[in-house]
Amino acid sequence: MELADEELMQLVGRGDPRAFEVVYERHSGAAFSLAYRMTGKRVTAEEVVQEAFLALWRTNARYDRARGSVRTWILGIVHNRAIDALRRGMVHDRRRASDEGIEERFESRDRTDVEAARHDEAREVRDALGTLPAEQLKVIELAYFGGFTHSEIAKMLDTPIGTVKGRMRLGLAKMRDQLGPGREAFA
Amino acid sequence: MMDTDHDELRDSAGPWVLGALDDDDAWRFAAHLEVCASCREEVESLRVAAAALPLAAPPVEPPPALKARLMNIVQAEAEERRAASAGAAGPAGAASRWRTWFGALQARPALAAGLATLLIVAGGLAGFAARGGGGSSTRTSAALVDQHRAPGARAQLVEGAGGTQLRVTNMPAPARGHVYQVWVVERPGSAPRPDAVFTVDRAGRGSVGVRGIVAGARQVLVTQERDGGASAPTTSPVIMVKPA
Numbered sequence: 001m002e003l004a005d006e007e008l009m010q011l012v013g014r015g016d017p018r019a020f021e022v023v024y025e026r027h028s029g030a031a032f033s034l035a036y037r038m039t040g041k042r043v044t045a046e047e048v049v050q051e052a053f054l055a056l057w058r059t060n061a062r063y064d065r066a067r068g069s070v071r072t073w074i075l076g077i078v079h080n081r082a083i084d085a086l087r088r089g090m091v092h093d094r095r096r097a098s099d100e101g102i103e104e105r106f107e108s109r110d111r112t113d114v115e116a117a118r119h120d121e122a123r124e125v126r127d128a129l130g131t132l133p134a135e136q137l138k139v140i141e142l143a144y145f146g147g148f149t150h151s152e153i154a155k156m157l158d159t160p161i162g163t164v165k166g167r168m169r170l171g172l173a174k175m176r177d178q179l180g181p182g183r184e185a186f187a
Numbered sequence: 188m189m190d191t192d193h194d195e196l197r198d199s200a201g202p203w204v205l206g207a208l209d210d211d212d213a214w215r216f217a218a219h220l221e222v223c224a225s226c227r228e229e230v231e232s233l234r235v236a237a238a239a240l241p242l243a244a245p246p247v248e249p250p251p252a253l254k255a256r257l258m259n260i261v262q263a264e265a266e267e268r269r270a271a272s273a274g275a276a277g278p279a280g281a282a283s284r285w286r287t288w289f290g291a292l293q294a295r296p297a298l299a300a301g302l303a304t305l306l307i308v309a310g311g312l313a314g315f316a317a318r319g320g321g322g323s324s325t326r327t328s329a330a331l332v333d334q335h336r337a338p339g340a341r342a343q344l345v346e347g348a349g350g351t352q353l354r355v356t357n358m359p360a361p362a363r364g365h366v367y368q369v370w371v372v373e374r375p376g377s378a379p380r381p382d383a384v385f386t387v388d389r390a391g392r393g394s395v396g397v398r399g400i401v402a403g404a405r406q407v408l409v410t411q412e413r414d415g416g417a418s419a420p421t422t423s424p425v426i427m428v429k430p431a
Contacts (some may be wrong), residue, residue: 017265021258028249030241036245046253047414054415057261059383059398066373068238075241083206084386088363125243128236143207144240150202151209169233176236 005070012057020057026054027071031078037080038145042116052077082148128178136171139164191224200229204237210390264418271378276310330428333379337425340391344407353399353407355426358387361411367425368416371399372406379408384416 003011003019011019031052035045055077120186132153142148142156150168154161199216202208208216220227330342340357353369361367366386370379380399387393401407409426 015265015268017258017261020261021254024254024257026310028254029246030244031245032253033247034241036247040414042250045247046250049249050253051415053257054260057264058416058418060380062356069311072238078229079206080243087389088360109340119246121239122242122244125239129243140240141207143202143205144237145244148207149209150207150212162198165198166204167388168207169198171228172202172204172236172300173232175239176232179236179239181346 002098006065009070022055023056023070024053027074030071033075035082038147039085044085045082046079048078049050052081055081064132086147095187101147105128128175131178132171132174136167136174139167140175141166142170191228192219197226197229200226200233204230204233207238210388210392232349240386255381260429267418278357281327283412288319297327298388326431328428330426333423333425340430342409344397344401344430346353346401346430351401352394353383353385353409353426353428354395355387357391357392359391361388364414365411366416367393367409368412368420369395369397370408370410370420370424371397371401371404372402372408377405379420380415384412404430406430 004024005023008019008023012023028049031049032045035048035052036042039045039048052074056074056149129140130142138157139150139153142153143150150164151161153159154164157164192422196216196219199208199212199219201212201288203216216226220230318368325345325347328344328346330344332340332342334340337358340355340359342353342358345352345354355367358367366384368381368384371382372379382397382399386391397407407428407430408420408424410420410422410424412421
């Protein structure tokens with residue numbers, strides 16, 4: 001019988017490498033995709049994902065169910081680590097990996113049901129993002145995937161700070177509406 | 188005035204859930220959230236969208252070598268943990284390594300003297316000033332900070348109903364490729380248990396939840412370790428706290 005993520009995390013907390021391996025198998029794809037999207041470099045993305053999963057293992061997996069799903073939690077760690085990497089200047093020549101620009105794709109493995117579901121969700125989220133006005137999409141992407149603060153973005157785009165904040169809020173609200181009810185599952 | 192403040196602050200909900208507010212604005216918005224139910228609702232509703240964002244990253248498979256590397260480390264550390272818990276009476280294991288490390292520290296007069304100076308400096312600033320919390324359920328313990336490596340830095344350990352947090356201010360960023368790691372020393376001479384890792388923001392502020400049981404622990408330490416943390420301290424502590 002397949003264990004739920006939450007049950008696996010308890011085993012990871014007790015130092016069970018097999019449970020860790022299953023958690024890695026389930027979430028490393030999304031984790032690596034996020035790290036690569038943010039850093040634009042495969043080597044850095046590997047470092048970020050390795051750091052994130054080792055932190056999960058070595059700190060006995062401080063997972064709090066109240067804060068959302070295991071996936072959201074892991075991706076949060078990866079996101080923070082990637083921002084740390086960007087701000088430490090590990091990525092000097094940052095290039096943005098875009099849907100069209102990725103040249104370093106790895107051969108896809110046979111898709112499991114979990115992976116297929118993830119790909120469907122990814123498409124749904126990208127569709128929702130695609131409905132945003134370009135200026136809202138830009139500030140959200142720069143903030144989330146670029147790790148820039150709102151004032152850095154304001155300078156970069158030569159736009160008032162208040163406008164940048166407003167675009168972020170309105171864009172997220174529209175995206176939430178596009179995703180529709182029941183999307184709490186993402187969190 | 189309140190309405191103007193509110194209208195202005197409401198837009199911070201977007202960058203707040205994206206983690207993109209500058210430090211000053213983040214503190215200001217955090218304070219506003221304490222008193223504004225409407226903005227708390229807004230934050231919760233936007234969080235759903237923000238939580239979906241990582242899924243928009245185009246799918247890229249991690250290389251198999253990454254898993255192999257990770258599993259090698261994990262298997263080795265699991266084995267080490269098993270050996271340490273099975274052979275508590277033996278000389279091997281993290282506890283003895285810690286004693287060795289501490290012994291080495293004591294055997295190095297310059298370093299030990301430096302540490303003593305630091306304790307006095309930090310003691311002048313804060314000491315082990317444990318506050319009872321004045322009727323609240325929160326206990327705060329001030330920390331000793333190595334003022335040579337972290338000049339002007341302060342740290343405190345806050346124990347409350349929701350858990351224990353280590354908070355730092357004015358801490359220098361860890362060296363490139365490194366993080367700060369928390370350790371809990373439960374008893375005198377026992378091996379420090381690895382706990383959370385953290386970094387600090389550009390203003391030197393940081394906070395991290397401490398997972399281990401702090402109440403009754405001998406000490407909580409912070410060392411600088413390589414990214415991903417370590418299973419035993421490899422450097423001398425930059426922060427020491429004796430929990431209240």
